[in-house]
Amino acid sequence: MNFRKTDYDNYDYSKFWEDNKRLYEDKAERMAIRTLLAGVNKKDKLIVDIGCGYGRLFNEYMDFGTAVLVDNSVNNLKNARERIKKFLGDDPDKISSVFFIASDATSIPIKSDCADVILTVRVVHHLDNPAGYFDEVRRILKAGGVFILEFANKRNIKNIFRFFLGRMDTSPFNMKPSQVGETILNFHPEYITNFLKERDFVIKKRISVSNFRISSFKKFPGTRTLIFFEKIYQKFFYFILLGPSVFLKCVLNKKIDENTTGANNTGANGKIKIEDILICNSCGKATLSISGSKIECKNCGSNFVIEDGIYNFKLKA
Numbered sequence: 442m443n444f445r446k447t448d449y450d451n452y453d454y455s456k457f458w459e460d461n462k463r464l465y466e467d468k469a470e471r472m473a474i475r476t477l478l479a480g481v482n483k484k485d486k487l488i489v490d491i492g493c494g495y496g497r498l499f500n501e502y503m504d505f506g507t508a509v510l511v512d513n514s515v516n517n518l519k520n521a522r523e524r525i526k527k528f529l530g531d532d533p534d535k536i537s538s539v540f541f542i543a544s545d546a547t548s549i550p551i552k553s554d555c556a557d558v559i560l561t562v563r564v565v566h567h568l569d570n571p572a573g574y575f576d577e578v579r580r581i582l583k584a585g586g587v588f589i590l591e592f593a594n595k596r597n598i599k600n601i602f603r604f605f606l607g608r609m610d611t612s613p614f615n616m617k618p619s620q621v622g623e624t625i626l627n628f629h630p631e632y633i634t635n636f637l638k639e640r641d642f643v644i645k646k647r648i649s650v651s652n653f654r655i656s657s658f659k660k661f662p663g664t665r666t667l668i669f670f671e672k673i674y675q676k677f678f679y680f681i682l683l684g685p686s687v688f689l690k691c692v693l694n695k696k697i698d699e700n701t702t703g704a705n706n707t708g709a710n711g712k713i714k715i716e717d718i719l720i721c722n723s724c725g726k727a728t729l730s731i732s733g734s735k736i737e738c739k740n741c742g743s744n745f746v747i748e749d750g751i752y753n754f755k756l757k758a
């Protein structure tokens with residue numbers, strides 16, 4: 442496999458979505474997220490968006506008691522914070538329930554058994570160590586917690602046609618992830634399912650998304666028509682996973698650890714204090730001391746900083 446380069450610190454990801462070039466995909470993804478979050482209790486609950494980017498999807502989960510946005514790009518997090526502050530109209534009460542953490546998806550400084558919901562969209566295709574990421578999701582999520590995951594589906598209808606027409610060498614049916622361009626890995630649905638099953642996740646629903654993503658279709662019949670058909674597909678044919686993107690809703694069926702660290706993290710008013718859910722992602726201990734903009738781990742001596750409202754836990758190489 443070639444070297445995969447992902448550098449969101451030197452690329453403004455919001456540009457990817459501007460000018461409504463991908464309005465169809467954006468709407469199709471939101472449709473799926475709304476379906477998967479319907480009926481999930483949000484009041485006083487903690488959601489963690491891993492690989493949040495510039496906070497594009499924030500308004501889909503803003504009703505949760507607390508939102509923690511995690512990304513390894515400080516640049517994206519800064520944009521996310523500015524965007525969300527504007528979106529919430531600088532309401533100090535609302536913004537005080539939204540936190541921003543810079544860290545790798547495989548070493549997140551959040552206590553175990555803490556999150557009620559974890560959301561990850563358009564991220565696993567970038568990860569060098571997806572197993573490490575799935576381990577983190579399992580660790581952080583409470584028993585019975587909900588995990589909503591999007592991944593790029595290599596066994597999509599376009600690839601199947603291209604393969605049978607001899608325009609694609611690698612089979613969309615084999616389990617090996619296939620690389621697209623410099624940065625993206627596409628996965629066979631069973632490959633992702635295996636990661637989840639090995640970690641006690643039970644898949645409750647699968648939705649095939651962006652099912653009509655063909656650039657010429659955006660010109661004719663046009664985005665509105667595509668969205669109309671997408672709605673029908675997601676409502677009646679969602680389980681036929683032929684779209685380029687798949688959303689899963691999983692429930693974590695792990696046993697509750699008696700030494701659980703984070704399950705009772707809400708205060709009397711249902712608010713979560715960030716200090717109560719953070720751990721050192723270098724040694725894994727809840728021994729952080731926060732003073733002003735400095736964070737120090739009393740166990741291993743690691744130092745982290747808070748800059749522009751972002752808790753920066755990026756580990757030095």
Ligand SMILES: C[S@@+](CC[C@H](N)C(=O)[O-])C[C@H]1O[C@@H](n2cnc3c(N)ncnc32)[C@H](O)[C@@H]1O
Binds near residue numbers: 545561562564
């Ligand atoms: C394609 S963007 C998706 C952003 C957002 N989820 C969305 O759908 O708009 C991928 C995001 O994953 C982040 N990312 C990539 N690799 C990561 C890693 N190893 N740990 C944490 N975040 C990562 C990138 O910085 C980027 O913000």
